Amino acid sequence: MARNKKNETDVSEEIKSEETAGQEAKDADETPVDYEEFEKLKTEFDSQKDQFLRLAAEYDNFRKRTEKEKLATYDNAVSATVEAFLPVVDNFALAMASDAEVSEEFRKGLEMIQKQLDNAFEKLHVVSFGERGEEFDPELHNAISRVSDDELEEDHIVQVYQKGYIIGDKIIRHATVQISE
Numbered sequence: 001m002a003r004n005k006k007n008e009t010d011v012s013e014e015i016k017s018e019e020t021a022g023q024e025a026k027d028a029d030e031t032p033v034d035y036e037e038f039e040k041l042k043t044e045f046d047s048q049k050d051q052f053l054r055l056a057a058e059y060d061n062f063r064k065r066t067e068k069e070k071l072a073t074y075d076n077a078v079s080a081t082v083e084a085f086l087p088v089v090d091n092f093a094l095a096m097a098s099d100a101e102v103s104e105e106f107r108k109g110l111e112m113i114q115k116q117l118d119n120a121f122e123k124l125h126v127v128s129f130g131e132r133g134e135e136f137d138p139e140l141h142n143a144i145s146r147v148s149d150d151e152l153e154e155d156h157i158v159q160v161y162q163k164g165y166i167i168g169d170k171i172i173r174h175a176t177v178q179i180s181e
Helices: 002-030 035-097 104-123
Strands: 126-129 141-147 157-162 164-167 170-173 175-180
Touching (some): 035 164, 035 170
Antiparallel strands (some): 157 175, 164 170
8 A cells, every 4th residue: 555655656746747847848938039149040050061061071172182192102103113114125125126036935035025024014004105007196205207108197107216105194205206297
């Protein structure tokens, strides 16, 4: 019986607290809204939101810029390294193009070395350009002379003196060529 009385007391206290909370909510609803204060807070909120969006955009631009700089640093390092090897590559190409009497085994050895050089450049994403018949592009090629050639249209490469090399958008070396008139 004592237990029932205690439960009844707890229940009546709960009901009273719910009524009090309901009355407080009614009172809060009936409180007049200060529109000036509301507009001030809204303006401050909009200002903070704008500041946040600008900061987020600035961070995104910074992230993209640093990523681009990191890639450019890699390309610059590779291009400097490749540039140091280009005289060797050029001399090797001259040896391959020579008509000197050499044994078949020696010629095969040279071809294997040439293939290894090409594979190394491919792994580094270095692309060579400047082949006979390509259209002349002053951004990529250095023309040292013009000759007439019945087989090619005007402003096409007739002869390549030095191949050009490029990595991504960075030109390591322009191709030195002779073009048709």
